[in-house]
Amino acid sequence: MKTINLIKIAWKALQRNKTRAFLTMLGIIIGVASVIAMMAIGEGSKQSIRNQISSMGSNMLSIMPGSDFRGGVRRDNSESQSLTLTDLKALQTKSATISYISPQVNGGGQAIFGSNNWPTSIYGVGENYTDIRKLEIASGVMFTENDTKMAAKVAVIGQTIVENLFGDGTDPVGQTIRFDRIPFKIIGVLKEKGTNTFGQDQDDIILAPYTTVQKRILASEHLRSIVASAKSEEIADEAVEELSDILRVSHKLKANDEDDFHVRSQQELISTFSSTTAILTILLVVIASISLVVGGIGIMNIMYVSVTERTREIGLRMAIGGRGVDILMQFLVEAILISVTGGLIGVLLGIGSTLGVSTYLRWPTSVTSESIIISFLVCAITGIFFGWYPARKAASLDPIVALRYE
Amino acid sequence: MDKTIIKIEEIKREFLIGNETVRALKGINFSITQGEFVTIMGTSGSGKSTLLNILGCLDQPTSGIYELDKVAVKNLSKNALAKLRNEKIGFIFQSYNLLPRTTALENVELPLYYNKTVSSKERKERAENALSLVGLADRMDHTPSQLSGGQQQRVAIARAIVNDPVVILADEATGNLDTRTSYEIMALFQDLNSRGKTIAFVTHEPDIALFSNRTIVLRDGHKIKDNPVDNINIAAEALQKLPIEEEL
Structure with missing residues (x-):
């Protein structure tokens, strides 16, 4: 079957179950939106730290007393008189x-x-x-x-x-x-x-x-x-x-x-604070990714239901000439369509909520194109990964059995 | 010379259920030539469904030869079988098997989607022609739920002829319909047959068999009868003889 027809047919199938398709997408939407928002907030604070530190003077050097060591006792830096x-x-x-x-x-x-x-x-x-x-x-x-x-x-x-x-x-x-x-x-x-x-x-x-x-x-x-x-x-x-x-x-x-002293340049300070926020960003993104995986499981679940529900349709399609790979692609494209549409909505929602955060909470944010591309790719992969097993189940059905399925 | 569409020789089909071998077909021979309207009859368990599955290239015989339009079906791959079904066979089922919430036109277009050589314009034209032929030109945008049983079966028939198959295989196509609608459908089959379509029609109703021109009867996996029908009933005439339904 031609790819364009595959997409058309999958789109029609989704429209027959609009509410269900939307609810399934919701997992992906929330996942992608939170990944993008979290990365935007993380990136924003990283940039703002960099700017702030540079505004203090990008070529500034600071010399602090080191920990003092007297009579075997280490003393606090601020008390140090070195x-x-x-x-x-x-x-x-x-x-x-x-x-x-x-x-x-x-x-x-x-x-x-x-x-x-x-x-x-x-x-x-x-x-x-x-x-x-x-x-x-x-x-x-x-x-x-x-x-x-x-x-x-x-x-x-x-x-x-x-x-x-x-x-x-x-x-x-x-x-x-x-x-x-x-x-x-x-x-x-x-x-x-x-x-x-x-x-x-x-x-x-x-x-x-x-x-x-x-x-x-x-x-x-x-x-x-x-x-x-x-x-x-x-x-x-x-x-x-x-x-x-x-x-x-x-x-x-x-x-x-x-x-017994420390000499630091602003560059070091920037990288120290950047690495702290980088860890935070990673944590946030991991949490957001989990919701993406949960969304993927939702897709898998609904695709299994869909395959069972449409067993007779699968039988019919096979009887009139659909090959296994045609059936596989039909369901796979459906799963990808759910995840990618969800991903698109999620990207928009992510950008929107980022704007909201920066407007109303005045947090520094920065939506990077990488975060959009990455989460979109992850979405497509999620669709393929979680759509694969249900689609393969559909493709491996015996048409004789499927046609008589009640 | 008559062209042979279906040729089967010593077809056997055995199923292994648990440790027991069930022999559904025990060596069947016959051929169907172009333009024939054959009914295959038999009680339940006689093997007619198994035979139909083999004729429809959905199943392979355990042994024996099956040639469909000069193509030896045995040893073909699954994909080759799918292509064969797509190009040479039109299926009609007892329960219509239309896609729900999909218009009649789209249902009829379906087989052509699996044929890459058909353009979308041609696909639409052919589906419209097929629907006109079964008398549903004014119902193309209706979904199955908006159609009566008879109309749904007409859509299914249109879907079966849209790919211009060498044989139409009908499995109890009138099984879910009342007598009047059955006769209407049989009139349509006779019409298609008069236009040169080869039809193999599985049924267990003897009165339906009288509309065909040849009857094959199976029992316990054997062919026990294979006769031409002497007095072919004309469905259009039979329809007129039916008592007129009371107006409500």
Whole structure:
């Protein structure tokens, strides 16, 4: 029989049992739609993490203290004091691969202005910090090297601080706020940056010279971390190695000693978070695939029913010249038609629900063409796989018996 | 010279049921020439269904020779048998075996779907012609449920002649019909026969056999009678002699 006729006949057969065909498709529809939606959500969050991390500065390098090892006791990284101003000096003078470098110390506390107050963090950084983190000044200025040297009590604040302390519309620049009872004169306001992927409000920040924060607030000499920017994104990996070498010398580590610090580029951060979301995506897709398999079993079930129901039709078709392969193809095409039609509807539903998720829940999503192609192929394969056994049963019937089947 | 359509020699058919061998046909010989209208009669268990299955190439004899339109059927593959059925045989069944929820026209088109040499245009034309021939030109778009038993059997007959077969095999084709409709169907068969169609008609009703021109009787797997019918009944005339049904 010609292929086009096979498809026509199968389509007619499905139309004779519209409700049943639709219910059978439903399993596939839900399966495909959820695979596509899950992959879109997974891909979307992966992309958004990548964008967020790049927006922090794609050539940014961060140096964190490693786990400290003293008297046989390993200590938490944040308590570790392995990064010092000496390290900063060494990096500043010896490195050829970095353009900016800034130490970072931070502490939490209550910021107060007039009758308003707000719990926040103060970041003690160098004057290059805004260049490294790609922060922009909305009004006023960033503090200078001189302010750092003098440990001046000046600060640059983020938008969240502005909203909470200067809600009445007062221009913050020139005002003085208190943080931990220390007065800071505001000399600049940062542009809004929003929440990052990790749920952290990047505008809830007060920047002050690290010298000021170290002396007045933390009363500590050690650095929480050092951030730097490589001269270009391409040499970021090279810079990681160079900085590590400089720090190993500065820390007087022997050849077989472990590093007591970590130097990370943004690329590493991206791949770390990407792999986390990749695992999540795989999990979601596996769950969605299970529903696709369940849908396939539904097809198999209904095709068996159909073969039994139409035993006489099969007998007749054989009697008037239908070969085994014709009968096999007829039922196989029917099964494939169910799964592929279900797949098409599922793709549309998947794209639709993805749009819904991104519009109403504001989740980052991205429907990839691969996910559509893959789920569509899986559908067709499901149809063939689960339609095969019922179709073969039909094709192997004895026409004499089938014609007399009651 | 008369053309032989069906030639069977010493046909035997045995079935193995459990450990017992059932011999359904015990050596049958006859031939049917073109233009004959043969009824095959016999009580149930006489082997006539088995014979019909063999004649219809749905089953193979255990031994013996069967030639259909000069083609030796024995040793043909399943696919070759299907092709033979498609091109040379028209089947008519007691219970019509029409596809439900499918129009008369599509039902009649069915055998031609399995013949790749027939285009879709030709398929439609031939099906329309066949339906006109059985008097259902105005019922082409009706589904079986919208047709009476007699009309359904006419659709089945149209389906059996649409492929222009060398022989029409009818299995108790009037078994589900009342006398009047049976006679109408037999009139149609006689009409087809007068147009040169060869017909082999299995029945157990002696009055139906009188419409054919030859009767073969089977009993216990043997042929016990093979006579020409002396006084052939004309179905159209018999129909007129039937008492007129009471109007309701």
